[in-house]
Amino acid sequence: METVARRRGGGVLESLYKAVMRRNSVYVTFIIAGAFLGERAVDYGVHKLWETNNVGKRYEDIPVLGQRQSE
Secondary structure: OOOOOHHOOOOOHHHHHHHHHOOOOHHHHHHHHHHHHHHHHHHHHHHHHHHHEEEEEEEEOOOOOOOOOOO
């Protein structure tokens, strides 16, 4: 007996296959774009985590650095 998903033309994985993995050029483009976007997301997250953990300890947070004292 066939499942309902089979009669309707497949499920999520089959739709993903039809959209992305059928042609090699589309698949490679999908992988490269995913790697690029994933790298950007990880970089942004680590940067925000670093800034959150180091508030008040960074050079930019110290107001007297880089200023000359008035006479």
